[in-house]
Amino acid sequence: MPEMAVRELTFAHAVREALAEEMRRDSRVCIFGEDVAEAGTPFKVLSGLVEEFGRERVLDTPISEAGFTGMGVGAAMTGLRPVVDIMFGDFLTLTMDQLVNQAAKVHYMSGGTWKVPMVLRTTLGATRRSAAQHSQSLHAWLSHVPGLKVAMPSTPYDAKGLLKTAIRDDNPVVFFEDKMMYKLKGPVPEQEYTIPFGVADMKREGEDITIVATSSMVQVALGAAECLEKIGVSAEVIDPRTTWPLDEKTLVESAKKTSRAIVVDEGYGRYGVTGEIASVIAEGAFYSLDAPVKRMGAMHVPIPFSPPLEDVTVPTEQTVFEAARAMCGKG
Amino acid sequence: MSIATDQARVIEGVKAEQWVRIYRRMVMIRQFEEQVNELYTRALMPGLAHLYMGEEAVAVGICEALRQTDYITSTHRGHGHCLAKGASPDRMFAELLGKEAGYCRGKGGSMHIADPATGNLGANAIVGGSAGIATGAALSSKRLGTGQVTVCFFGEGALGQGVLYEVMNLAALWKLPVIYVCENNLYNEYTHYSETTAGDMLARGAAFGVHAESVDGQDVRVVYATAERLVERARRGEGPALLVCNTYRYHGHHVGDINREYYRSKQEEQEWKTKRDPIKNFAEWMIQQKISDAAALEQMQKEVRAEMKAAVEFAIAAPYPKPEEAEQDVYA
Numbered sequence: 001m002p003e004m005a006v007r008e009l010t011f012a013h014a015v016r017e018a019l020a021e022e023m024r025r026d027s028r029v030c031i032f033g034e035d036v037a038e039a040g041t042p043f044k045v046l047s048g049l050v051e052e053f054g055r056e057r058v059l060d061t062p063i064s065e066a067g068f069t070g071m072g073v074g075a076a077m078t079g080l081r082p083v084v085d086i087m088f089g090d091f092l093t094l095t096m097d098q099l100v101n102q103a104a105k106v107h108y109m110s111g112g113t114w115k116v117p118m119v120l121r122t123t124l125g126a127t128r129r130s131a132a133q134h135s136q137s138l139h140a141w142l143s144h145v146p147g148l149k150v151a152m153p154s155t156p157y158d159a160k161g162l163l164k165t166a167i168r169d170d171n172p173v174v175f176f177e178d179k180m181m182y183k184l185k186g187p188v189p190e191q192e193y194t195i196p197f198g199v200a201d202m203k204r205e206g207e208d209i210t211i212v213a214t215s216s217m218v219q220v221a222l223g224a225a226e227c228l229e230k231i232g233v234s235a236e237v238i239d240p241r242t243t244w245p246l247d248e249k250t251l252v253e254s255a256k257k258t259s260r261a262i263v264v265d266e267g268y269g270r271y272g273v274t275g276e277i278a279s280v281i282a283e284g285a286f287y288s289l290d291a292p293v294k295r296m297g298a299m300h301v302p303i304p305f306s307p308p309l310e311d312v313t314v315p316t317e318q319t320v321f322e323a324a325r326a327m328c329g330k331g
Numbered sequence: 332m333s334i335a336t337d338q339a340r341v342i343e344g345v346k347a348e349q350w351v352r353i354y355r356r357m358v359m360i361r362q363f364e365e366q367v368n369e370l371y372t373r374a375l376m377p378g379l380a381h382l383y384m385g386e387e388a389v390a391v392g393i394c395e396a397l398r399q400t401d402y403i404t405s406t407h408r409g410h411g412h413c414l415a416k417g418a419s420p421d422r423m424f425a426e427l428l429g430k431e432a433g434y435c436r437g438k439g440g441s442m443h444i445a446d447p448a449t450g451n452l453g454a455n456a457i458v459g460g461s462a463g464i465a466t467g468a469a470l471s472s473k474r475l476g477t478g479q480v481t482v483c484f485f486g487e488g489a490l491g492q493g494v495l496y497e498v499m500n501l502a503a504l505w506k507l508p509v510i511y512v513c514e515n516n517l518y519n520e521y522t523h524y525s526e527t528t529a530g531d532m533l534a535r536g537a538a539f540g541v542h543a544e545s546v547d548g549q550d551v552r553v554v555y556a557t558a559e560r561l562v563e564r565a566r567r568g569e570g571p572a573l574l575v576c577n578t579y580r581y582h583g584h585h586v587g588d589i590n591r592e593y594y595r596s597k598q599e600e601q602e603w604k605t606k607r608d609p610i611k612n613f614a615e616w617m618i619q620q621k622i623s624d625a626a627a628l629e630q631m632q633k634e635v636r637a638e639m640k641a642a643v644e645f646a647i648a649a650p651y652p653k654p655e656e657a658e659q660d661v662y663a
Contacts, residue, residue: 066493066497067463070464070466070494071466071467073464073467075467075468076467077464079471079475080474097460098463101460108438109435110435110439110445110453111436111445113445113447114445114452116663117663147662149662
């Protein structure tokens with residue numbers, strides 16, 4: 001294999017590069033959403049794309065999330081490959097009929113005749129001091145719905161590879177980006193690559209405990225694992241990368257190996273992603289487990305504004321470290 | 332040229348065989364729906380269906396102005412739209428009975444018939460639910476330069492849905508080739524539209540700069556002539572239109588809605604059926620214009636009836652999908 005040239009890119013840059021490459025490769029790929037053109041979104045993720053691809057392919061819409069998401073569905077059915085931009089994941093509530101009743105069901109209801117190759121990019125994540133309507137992590141809602149795929153990258157490398165896969169997929173894909181991670185830097189090869197859906201990634205190998213973490217919580221889990229190392233606990237960090245399709249095998253195998261598992265996700269714990277993954281592990285690794293699978297998610301409250309309040313609502317390196325240490329009987 | 336003279340010119344230019352084809356399509360829809368009602372009353376059809384009887388001139392008049400490659404989106408009351416766009420009755424009945432041979436292999440049923448071959452993007456059971464899809468299809472046509480036009484059918488009940496106005500605004504801004512056809516059959520399910528709809532319907536389109544007009548939806552000639560003009564206008568790149576077709580639903584909200592006196596009188600129903608029936612009135616005009624005669628039209632009715640019966644028999648005899656197909660086609 002030829003050696004890959006690798007650069008350090010930010011998460012935002014990796015997303016932008018994936019979009020630009022796919023738009024160069026396939027003229028059917030287009031972007032629409034609020035302030036996606038010259039503004040490049042409030043997070044500046046899309047800066048420069050309108051200059052290269054023009055306003056025909058990078059379209060600023062009115063503030064009409066349901067309307068332009070629905071148009072994404074129709075455009076996808078009829079020959080375009082739209083990437084719809086929903087500025088904050090909280091605004092997904094406005095698009096729910098279009099995603100759940102339309103995008104997710106068109107292929108099935110039509111007996112497999114129509115397809116919806118649409119990507120909906122949006123954000124998740126708290127601690128930006130943005131209060132209750134700009135801070136939620138609602139990916140569990142969409143992971144619940146047959147017909148949708150849900151991707152949750154946790155590094156610049158994964159963001160680029162998964163987004164390219166999402167754009168090439170013939171199904172509707174909801175792509176969640178942690179808004180606090182846009183400036184995170186990481187290695188991204190210069191050469192073309194994609195990352196298949198439904199393949200978990202071992203972010204860190206370990207022996208004593210498995211920490212399954214998604215999106216924003218992967219960095220938290222890696223930080224906790226560093227601290228655990230210092231007290232002699234070897235933690236394995238597994239990132240499913242897509243909540244659907246879900247790589248159940250890798251999760252179960254890791255838990256069998258370490259005999260303990262914690263699942264950390266920034267969505268609400270109740271009826272959430274952590275519950276689903278914990279159940280997969282409990283069913284698949286039951287006879288190998290030394291402890292019940294532990295779940296860690298957002299506190300069951302609307303995300304508060306005040307920093308000391310907001311900071312206690314989501315798992316942190318410290319809380320994950322404490323939980324893992326307790327599970328391993330180290331204090 | 333005024334709208335009236337332009338319409339007269341279009342009507343005058345229609346050849347006899349086209350009027351006959353239009354008549355036949357309306358009869359087909361009427362008799363299709365009669366069979367559906369029969370299947371329901373004989374307990375041969377799972378679930379319910381929303382009958383299109385009384386509104387035939389709208390679907391047929393509009394679709395007559397469309398090419399096969401043009402798109403439509405339809406509604407829960409969609410059998411008429413699908414047939415008018417060219418769907419075949421046997422596969423329609425098969426779908427209504429949940430059979431493998433149906434348009435959706437039995438997965439959609441009455442409210443979700445879709446057919447790429449005739450440009451049918453699908454019927455939708457969410458009121459106003461296809462407005463986004465239709466407008467997105469129009470965006471594709473414009474971007475790809477295909478010259479296709481999309482018609483978004485919806486009932487006046489959808490005027491209460493916000494997404495309709497979101498996409499009308501976008502269609503006007505981007506001059507998209509989409510026509511919003513509002514079938515005002517007077518009732519939002521079990522409620523008269525006057526109780527749900529404030530102000531002027533056409534003004535809702537006009538507020539966005541969407542060309543808006545209304546027609547007598549019981550007169551297929553006028554519906555067709557108007558559609559022809561609006562479709563060509565959209566094809567030329569002159570943007571979207573809202574067309575309100577004033578019509579009437581002969582049956583209840585669905586086949587099971589039998590006792591309707593609490594929301595409308597039998598006398599009202601009778602008046603529409605006797606005085607404003609789109610098929611009867613059109614037949615009279617054809618005879619008067621010597622386009623056809625009573626005997627020929629009656630013969631055609633018989634032929635269509637036989638065709639519908641054969642289609643029903645095909646559907647009844649057709650096999651159900653295998654249970655293991657439940658998990659197929661969730662993902663492409």
